[in-house]
Amino acid sequence: MTTIAILGAGKIGEALLAGLIGAGRAPDSLMFTERYPDRVAELTERYGVRGVETDEAAAQADVLIVAVKPQDIDPLLQSLATAITPGTLVVSLCAGLPTALYERHLPAGTPVVRVMPNTPMLVGEAMSAISAGSHAEPAHLQLVEDLLSTVGKVVRVPESQQDAVTALSGSGPAYFFFLVEAMIDAGILLGLPRAVSTELIIQSAVGAATMLRDSGEHPVTLREAVTSPGGTTIAAIRELENHRVRAALLTAIEAAALRSAELGKAHEPG
Incomplete structure (x- = not known):
């Protein structure tokens, strides 16, 4: 063996x-x-x-x-x-x-x-x-x-794609933890006990991830299924777009890839 x-x-x-x-x-x-x-x-x-x-x-x-x-x-x-x-x-x-x-x-x-x-x-x-x-x-x-x-x-x-992989999935769990932390704090801001807010968000995250993995549906399709016309979700999505959350994620992940490349170059000869 x-x-x-x-x-x-x-x-x-x-x-x-x-x-x-x-x-x-x-x-x-x-x-x-x-x-x-x-x-x-x-x-x-x-x-x-x-x-x-x-x-x-x-x-x-x-x-x-x-x-x-x-x-x-x-x-x-x-x-x-x-x-x-x-x-x-x-x-x-x-x-x-x-x-x-x-x-x-x-x-x-x-x-x-x-x-x-x-x-x-x-x-x-x-x-x-x-x-x-x-x-x-x-x-x-x-x-x-x-x-x-x-x-x-x-x-x-x-191997030329490994810096991108590092930024996306290597560091990826930290991005999810960061978002979950913010969502839990939002629940507390709205008056929920921390334990209740935590359970609501963690189970929502687990459920959403399972749907992504098992349904075969595109994330946009799954999001649209939750987003009713004139409803609560679209109001929240508008604020996320207003605050450029999508652009911030793109920039953050790009920064992680650049840092990964820097770590490799630090060990180059000369």
Whole structure:
């Protein structure tokens, strides 16, 4: 069985670990790295998976899943450069970091697959986009897709689209949380208790998302079904348009994509 090491067992790393265990993968085919001993003990007790040092993971694993923060990537790549076994598949879950960065530091021919997941991985509802590096073959992409399918949905995109993916679905949950927070506050402004306002909006969000996923209808069609002539919804929509909420979202998501590109350029040579 393929041996997998997750380098960096934070929230995303642990979510993937839990998904793989839940999908039936044997704990002895998995390992992880984590800098804090208490965290290592916690995860080993919870999942029955052993924590190891980076050198051991690089030497033993068939697949290395890099789930560290982007600012921690340089020392990790320095360690991997001398410890990695030739032919090991490297899967990057680090926002903004291109496959070329890994390919510059790792032995020639190392296959790299870039992934942009998002935090709903924590509840098994991730949206992950994957892209092949210069040396990644279709079999590598299929393996990564199979692994990530244990924690949500997966799409394949050219790496040139990954900054857009990062802005849209990588950061996307934060936009929804932001809107839900504002809507809850609106309910409080209108005199509802916080608990009631929260329940009303969260269930409305869950229901609306389920309709979008399951109905096959365009969002405009679903919105129009709620928007009666001269009614309450159209009055609210007019105010949203007056305040340029649509334009603000476009601008915000574009800014996130630009920031993702900046993160990648920060690691370019020279």
